[in-house]
Amino acid sequence: MKEQISKKLGIVETRFPGNRKEYLHAYYTFQDYGQIWGMTIFVLLAASLLPLVIMTIIHYQLIERSIDTESLLRTERLASNARRAVTFFLEERLDALTFTANEMSYRQLSDLTSLSTVLKNLKLGFGGLTDLSLIDDTGNQVAYAGPFSLEGKDYSSQPWFIECQKNNACVSEIFLGYRDVPHIVVAVKSQRPDGRFYVLRATLATERLIQTLSSFRTGEHADIFLVNREGLLQTPSQHYRDGSQHVTIPVPEYSDRTKSLMTIDNQGHPIAVGYAYITTNIVPTTFVLMVVKRKESMMKVWLDLRAQINWVFGVSSVIIAIVIFLTSSFMVNKIYQADREKAKTMALAEQNFQLASIGQLAAGVAHEINNPLALINETAGYVRDLFMIKQQYKDDQELIEHIDAIIDAVERCGTITRQLLGFARRFDIQTQAIRLQDMVDDVLNFHKKEAQYRNISLRVNIPDDIPDIKTDRGKLQQIVLNLVNNAFQAIDDDCFLEISAAMEDPEHVELVIRDNGSGIPEEHLSKIFEPFFTTKKEGQGTGLGLSITYGLVQELHGTIRVDSNVGEGTAFFITLPIEVDKEMQS
Amino acid sequence: MKQPDILIVDDEQRYADMLAKRLEMRGLQCSVCYNGQTAIDMIIRQHYSLVVLDLQLPDLYGIDVLTEIKKCRKETTVVILTGHGSAQDRSKCLAEGAYAFMNKPLQIDRLVAIMSELETSANEGTDK
Secondary structure, X not given: OHHHHHHHHOOOXXXXXXXXXXXXXXXXXXXXXXXHXXXXXXXXXXXXXXXXXXXXXXXXXXXXXXXXXXXXHHHHHHHHHHHHHHHHHHHHXXXXXXXXXXXXXXXXXXXXXXXXXXXXXXHXXXXXXXXXXXXXXXXXXXXXXXXXXXXXXXOOXXXXXXXXXXXXXXXXXXXXXXXXXXXXXXXXXXXXXXXOEEEEEEEEEHHHHHHHHXXXXXXXXXEEEEEOOOOEEOOOOOOOEOOOXXXXXXXXXXXXXXXXXXXXXXXXXXXXXXXXXXXXXXXXXXEEEEEEEEHHHHOHHHHHHHHHHHHHHHHXXXXXXXXXXXXXXXXXXXXXXXXXXXXXXXXXXXXXXXXXXXXXXHHHHHHHHXXXXXXXXXXXXXXXXXXXXOOOOOOOHHHHHHHHHHHHHHHHHHHHHHHHHHHHOOOOOOEEEXXXXXXXXXXXXXXXXXXXXXXXXXEXXXXXXXXXXXXXXXXXXXXXXXXXXXXHHHOOOOOEEEEEEXXXXXXXXXXXXXXXXXXXXXXXXXXXXXXXXXXXXXXXXXXXXXXXXXXXXXXXXXXXXXXXXXXXXXXXXXXXXOEHHHHHHO | OOOOOEEEEOOOHXXXXXXXXXXXXXXXXXXXXXOHHHHHHHHHHOOOOEXXXXXXXXXXXXXXXXXXXXXXXXXXXXXXXXXXXXXXXXXXXXXXXXXXXXXXXXXXXXXXXXXXXXXHHHHHHHHO
């Protein structure tokens, strides 16, 4: 799949291989395409992702801040509402007691029956009252109405009684009292006609208060409870209670209004704490209302939003990265290919230029040498004639041999100069239609015996649909023969030589002569078409074979290139026009 | 004295002389000249069976000399012998009526062979 995509986008071939053909290296505009590729991706990624990252971070911070603000606000609101409810609960009962104390005389209240009636009515009207008692200024309970038998108790030392004396009313902490049942005492002080005071006291069951409070609890980790100023829990707390019924969060400092703050609980969770010191309009209380909410439970919406942002960020980053990766790969690959084409063309141009200059030089040298060579030839020939025809030294074999050696040497020089001139010069071309298969068969016929003897397999793979090409038969034959000769010298016994052909485009055919012989070292590849370049021992090769082949291919308006790996073999690719005449006209 | 059969035209005097000597050793009569104009004059004056003509002459182009020769003595056989003949030169010369186009250094036997060919065909001509 990945390969298909890469292929479609043109990210084919290699990822800018480091082992580029050494001779092309100098012609590249950029040296390290891997680095350029990496840099491009890095710069593009940085440029496009950095703003996104910054935006996301800012967004995060904004969210964080709004979460805090919003949490505090909500906790405070909740605390405020709960405070109102608790205050109202207490005030309502204090008011009811005040009303009763004002409405009824001390005598009426001290009458047990009427006190029971009052309790019944209060229960009906307000509820939450357990009992009602009348206490005189010495702290003695004068009358009691309620389910327990508490008459005659002395309350003079009870803190609520003392406080009530001082403040004219009181709301006690929640305590167990004589009955061992948690309750709150609310009491109001009133004057008797004789100037002494009495206290009307009611016990409030805590259930109603606890119920009221828990009705405000929302969310899993929300906790709402009352503590006294020392931190002793007055109503149960679900999460913030220690073994001694103390709250595990420090009680905030006194404030006359509802407040909220951010802190961390003993388990390390960030929490928002809303609190209010409960004060009724008649008397202050020791209650502190606390609302505790875990931040994370309030952040649900925000966390969802953050998750969405994360998703959007993640997905868009991935898309951007993929797009950048693909575009950069595509573009850098295109540049690389263009550069490689340029490098190839430049290398070829330079090689052509070099070969042309060498050709001119060679032709010049050949030109100049040829005349003296001819003279040597004739002179040596003349001397030989003297010996042979005039018979003066006919029997002196040694002399004759020397002369023959001179003539032989001249002949060899003559061959070289002729070849040199042939390399440099463009000859006329006589075109005729040639069937490649026949031509290749002809050439291979020369080598059949040798191939059999050396067990070299000759493979010809020329499809039937390759059309006849119109070109110079002699030259083409010479080209193929030269290359086949070369291959035969390069391959060991039991190797193969393959000649194949394919249409490169409708106008050109590509002929490939491939062997699996010893191969050509990379440093030689760029020089093999130069005249006199040979790796053979001195005297064994003129080094002109491939340069002549090169010249011949040029004459046929073709191109020749070589691909070789040491130890793997060599392939010569010859591209020829189908019709050389057409090529010449254009 | 027998009329010389062959005229060697070459600006390289020693080469021309040497070639002439070698041909004479093989029983062929040779004349030598070293420039184009002299060659044309000589050919106008006298018939040669074979003219061995260099393409590079000090005064004229060998090909022009060939054209001249063919103008005044169509029957004269001309062999071009050059140090650096291109295929164009070859085809031009052959088109102008040269009998053969040879490159230096030369194997003298080829010239001798051509002479004997000429003699044979001449004899056949006379026989007819």
